[in-house]
Each structure stands twice: as C-alpha cells, then as structure tokens.
Amino acid sequence: xxxxxxxxxxxxxxxxxxxxxxxxxxxxxxxxxxxxxxxxxxxxxxxxxxxxxxxxxxxxxxxxxxxxxxxxxxxxxxxxxxxxxxxxxxxxxxxxxxxx
Amino acid sequence: xxxxxxxxxxxxxxxxxxxxxxxxxxxxxxxxxxxxxxxxxxxxxxxxxxxxxxxxxxxxxxxxxxxxxxxxxxxxxxxxxxxxxxxxxxxxxxxxxxxx
Amino acid sequence: xxxxxxxxxxxxxxxxxxxxxxxxxxxxxxxxxxxxxxxxxxxxxxxxxxxxxxxxxxxxxxxxxxxxxxxxxxxxxxxxxxxxxxxxxxxxxxxxxxxx
Numbered sequence: 001x002x003x004x005x006x007x008x009x010x011x012x013x014x015x016x017x018x019x020x021x022x023x024x025x026x027x028x029x030x031x032x033x034x035x036x037x038x039x040x041x042x043x044x045x046x047x048x049x050x051x052x053x054x055x056x057x058x059x060x061x062x063x064x065x066x067x068x069x070x071x072x073x074x075x076x077x078x079x080x081x082x083x084x085x086x087x088x089x090x091x092x093x094x095x096x097x098x099x100x
Numbered sequence: 101x102x103x104x105x106x107x108x109x110x111x112x113x114x115x116x117x118x119x120x121x122x123x124x125x126x127x128x129x130x131x132x133x134x135x136x137x138x139x140x141x142x143x144x145x146x147x148x149x150x151x152x153x154x155x156x157x158x159x160x161x162x163x164x165x166x167x168x169x170x171x172x173x174x175x176x177x178x179x180x181x182x183x184x185x186x187x188x189x190x191x192x193x194x195x196x197x198x199x200x
Numbered sequence: 201x202x203x204x205x206x207x208x209x210x211x212x213x214x215x216x217x218x219x220x221x222x223x224x225x226x227x228x229x230x231x232x233x234x235x236x237x238x239x240x241x242x243x244x245x246x247x248x249x250x251x252x253x254x255x256x257x258x259x260x261x262x263x264x265x266x267x268x269x270x271x272x273x274x275x276x277x278x279x280x281x282x283x284x285x286x287x288x289x290x291x292x293x294x295x296x297x298x299x300x
Binding site for chain 1: 206
C-alpha cells in the first residue's frame with residue numbers, strides 16, 4: 001500500500017475553546033478536524049489543585065509546515081493563558097494530497 | 101520493558117458505518133477495536149460546505165500486514181463514496197502476540 | 201518550532217478502573233491525563249465471545265522512564281486479570297519540561 005507521512009496534531013483544551021481552535025486550525029491550513037469530548041486533570045497550565053474538568057480533544061492531519069505553524073501559534077497564544085496541551089506524531093496516510 | 105512495534109490504525113467515519121467497519125476490521129485480522137464518538141468537519145470526501153457532523157473514531161492495534169490490508173480495503177471501497185479518513189502510526193506494546 | 205520527543209501512553213480499560221488507573225498514572229510520574237469514553241470488543245484478555253462493552257481511553261504524555269514504569273506496572277498488575285490494552289507512541293511537544 002503506498003502511503004505518505006504526514007503529521008497528526010492533537011490539542012486538548014477547555015470546551016469553551018473548541019470553536020475558536022477549530023477555526024484557527026482551518027485558518028492555519030488544516031482541511032478537516034475531529035473532536036472528541038474528554039475529561040482530565042493536571043494539563044499544562046492547570047494548577048495541581050484544580051479539579052478534573054471537561055475538555056475537548058481536537059485532531060488534525062496536516063503537512064509538516066502546517067503542523068509547525070499550529071504548534072507555534074498555540075504555544076504563543078494559548079499556553080500562557082489556558083490549560084492547553086498539544087502534541088504531534090507522525091502518521092501514514094493513503095492519498096496524502098487530500099490533507100495538504 | 102520489552103516491547104514490540106505494531107501499527108495503530110485509526111479510521112474516522114460516519115456513525116452509520118460503525119458496525120460495518122468494525123466487522124470489516126475483525127475480518128481483515130484485527131483482534132479487538134476501540135470506538136469513540138466524535139464530531140468534525142472537512143474530512144476527506146466531504147465538501148467544504150458540509151456542516152460539521154457526528155462521527156466515530158475507530159482504532160485497532162494490528163500487525164503491519166493487517167494494517168496494509170485495512171488501508172487498501174478502506175481506500176478502495178470507502179474513500180470514493182464516504183467521508184472517511186484513515187491513518188496509521190507505530191506503537192509499542194507489551195506482549196504483542198495478543199494482537200496478531 | 202523547537203520540540204522535544206516524549207511518549208504518549210494510551211490505556212484502554214473498563215470504566216470501573218478509571219479512578220484507580222488515573223491515580224496510578226500520577227503516582228508513577230504523569231503530570232496530567234486525558235480520558236475519553238469508548239466502546240469496543242475483543243480487547244486483550246476478553247474472550248472473543250464477550251459482548252462489546254463500554255470502556256475508557258486514558259492518555260498521558262510522559263518521559264521515557266515514566267512510560268516504561270507505566271507499561272511494566274500495567275502488564276504485571278492488570279493484564280492477568282482485566283481487559284486492558286496499553287500502547288506507547290512517540291510524540292513531539294513544545295516546552296517538554298511541563299510533562300516530566
């Protein structure tokens with residue numbers, strides 16, 4: 001099976017940020033996104049004493065440049081203020097041109 | 101910790117396909133699956149004008165041959181007709197013989 | 201974008217184990233966790249004849265030593281008795297010092 005490597009960017013954030021973050025991801029170049037509801041505790045920026053709370057887990061499959069732009073934007077504009085985490089992994093996809 | 105590398109295949113699709121896809125995954129060699137409900141927009145095959153909609157995110161941990169078979173089948177039989185995305189990453193597991 | 205490689209550990213288990221497992225993950229060194237509700241079948245330890253059931257999908261981003269400790273503990277104490285699966289992948293994060 002011929003596949004191409006792309007980046008899977010996962011962002012976990014407060015539910016109130018879902019609309020803003022998905023709009024941002026598309027503006028930075030994502031062609032689609034998947035959101036699942038989550039809960040958790042201790043995310044970056046939360047105090048250890050915070051109670052576990054609801055969250056959203058947002059995923060996009062994008063090219064490496066878009067992944068970099070997303071990480072840079074989220075680190076600069078969200079990490080200082082919000083309980084947001086973001087991580088990137090390599091995924092293989094079929095027909096990669098659909099994602100970039 | 102001794103681990104072995106396997107493949108994590110993630111498929112995001114319309115909820116109506118859940119039963120059909122999980123049955124397919126088992127038929128192609130998966131020994132288990134995990135499904136989470138999701139929502140999203142802009143997935144492969146969707147028009148950009150489509151409203152965000154509910155989805156299911158299906159995961160299986162399998163050997164490389166099964167992963168290839170799944171990707172090939174999904175690309176041939178689902179990509180032309182459905183808003184389905186599929187991606188594969190490498191994961192390390194303990195006691196890998198349970199998955200293949 | 202400067203990133204550092206860490207480990208994403210994903211554990212899928214019966215819902216009754218959520219509190220116990222998240223407490224364990226923090227005790228073993230995780231600084232945060234994300235839980236999503238799932239459903240599935242055929243997980244490690246389940247009999248093929250078991251009906252699909254609800255589950256929880258727990259994720260932590262941790263350093264390699266903590267990831268090893270988690271896998272070892274889960275394999276020793278949970279695999280023999282419970283329908284638990286665990287897998288680890290490499291993720292890139294910004295400001296990795298927050299996770300370890």
